[in-house]
Amino acid sequence: MMWSGMGKLRGPAQSRRATAGRALGWTLAALLLAGVVACAVAPVPGAPVVDGNGVRHLEIQANNYAFTPNVIRTPSKQALALSIVNPTTARHNFTIETADGRLVLARDLQPGNQTEFTPPVPGKYFLYCDRLGHRARRMSGEIDAY
Numbered sequence: 001m002m003w004s005g006m007g008k009l010r011g012p013a014q015s016r017r018a019t020a021g022r023a024l025g026w027t028l029a030a031l032l033l034a035g036v037v038a039c040a041v042a043p044v045p046g047a048p049v050v051d052g053n054g055v056r057h058l059e060i061q062a063n064n065y066a067f068t069p070n071v072i073r074t075p076s077k078q079a080l081a082l083s084i085v086n087p088t089t090a091r092h093n094f095t096i097e098t099a100d101g102r103l104v105l106a107r108d109l110q111p112g113n114q115t116e117f118t119p120p121v122p123g124k125y126f127l128y129c130d131r132l133g134h135r136a137r138r139m140s141g142e143i144d145a146y
């Protein structure tokens with residue numbers, strides 16, 4: 001009698017725990033999904049600033065794991081002076097390739113690195129960090145040369 005009574009008490013309590021567990025599971029799943037959506041490439045446009053000599057300048061931050069800005073519009077056949085700042089302690093890299101996969105530029109980044117890129121022809125160029133797994137973590141972007 002006592003055991004069956006305890007069994008009855010335990011039953012609903014376990015059921016509530018199971019329900020709470022499922023609710024927690026769904027909450028975690030929703031938070032995880034929200035995190036993945038938040039991490040999915042948020043395009044951050046960058047507008048190069050033109051100096052007195054007509055050279056375009058732009059600073060790009062290389063963080064874990066994103067370039068900011070990561071969408072750059074610039075004219076082709078005109079120099080784009082990039083100042084790429086890696087404020088992290090991680091090793092990062094700045095690689096540019098053409099839409100058909102030809103390597104245009106690849107540089108490992110120390111803090112304050114500068115480099116220059118002149119899009120030879122109009123089109124889309126992809127930029128990314130070539131360190132293992134960084135591109136997959138969305139450390140990437142594009143240069144749209146018009």
Ligand SMILES: [Cu+2]
Nearest residue numbers: 092129131134
């Ligand atoms: Cu990286």
